[in-house]
Amino acid sequence: MTQTAYFNPPKPTIDTHALDQLPTRWVRTEDELYALIDEIDGIDKVALDTEFIKRTTYYPILALVQVNTGSTIYLVDAPRLDLTEFWQALAEIPTMIWYACGEDLGIFYLLAKCPPLDNVFDVQLAVAYLSGKLQTGYSQALSEILDINIDKGESQSNWLARPLSHEQEIYAANDVRYLLALYEVVCDELARRNILSCTQEDSRHYAHELHELATQNDDVLYIDLLVPIYNRRQIAALQQLTIWRETLARATNEPRSFIIGKQALREIIEQMPDSIKLLARTTLNRAVLRRHGDEIVRIIRQTNALPENALPPLPNPTYHSKAKPFKKPLDAALSEYSDTHRIPVNLLLKNRWLNHLLLLVAYDGDIDNLPRELLGYRKQLVCEKLLPVLTPFKEHILQVLNTPQITNNNH
Known part of the structure; x- marks a missing residue:
């Protein structure tokens, strides 16, 4: 699919001197924090970033929150302070501006214990709407x-070092120093192209998705690790191992990958080793094998003993054929919409959303059960362009979905 090359607005004129002169202040005391909260309560938007450590722990350790209110940059010394009211003030401000907010909002939800946020604007996502580049870094966006x-x-x-070095302070302040200006410029261009509301909508969807990830129960974590070739017994083992790993990681405050990494977990599910000897043939870390091997084997044996009616259901089928007779007309429909609305084509339809559309066509599903992202501004695209293109291929799609994928294991 060809990406239309019209996503490069001219560089605006920015008073960088004024931005460089923004004062930077530390927030280390309750009085300083409440003064910042009062300032936040009186403005419409704020730019934010966080610095944290999560290399050897399950829970991220928040070290710093950077705040740009437009007149001052604040460095909030997070370990010193109770930030409960700070989070509440941020949740109530009309617009919180972040750049690549995934990990930041994960920490926000963990610490704030708040409902899904509707006031988030992710500038990285906005840059993608202008450039077609999905993962443009902050420094690259500022430069370009x-x-x-x-x-x-x-x-x-x-x-977590205190005091921070001069270089660290400059780095931390710069992460939000220019973010408000970048936001304003990007929003002006998005508004000129009549797609600002699309970016705002997708930012809200992303914030809600991150909330779901941060608050989901342990017994559904396995879903993100499912492979279409797994049978119901393997899925049961994956579910139980995932619950066990999450509980242990939380109790010991260490990353889940320190217990079982993705590759070793995949091997265990594929091989279903019911003895230490068989488990040792996987790439499971030897120290983990010694500490937790008996428990892992116990979970596999317990899963093998479950009756069929106690096994979890198979996931929805996925379209796995390399033959995609609908690809050319689908690409043409997406490209036409992209050209008309000046939205990069790679933002219109993700692969996982496509599978939902294929399932809907194959099984005459309810359009209102599609992912929320397809029911906003994309709903017109779905109803008027994509479903009419896919429907003639219903029999082919149904045949592929009902054809089991080939697996090399014997379970």
């Missing part, structure tokens, strides 16, 4: 859009 260059050399430094 504002012609501002910042040093990212301190990204992996120790943010």
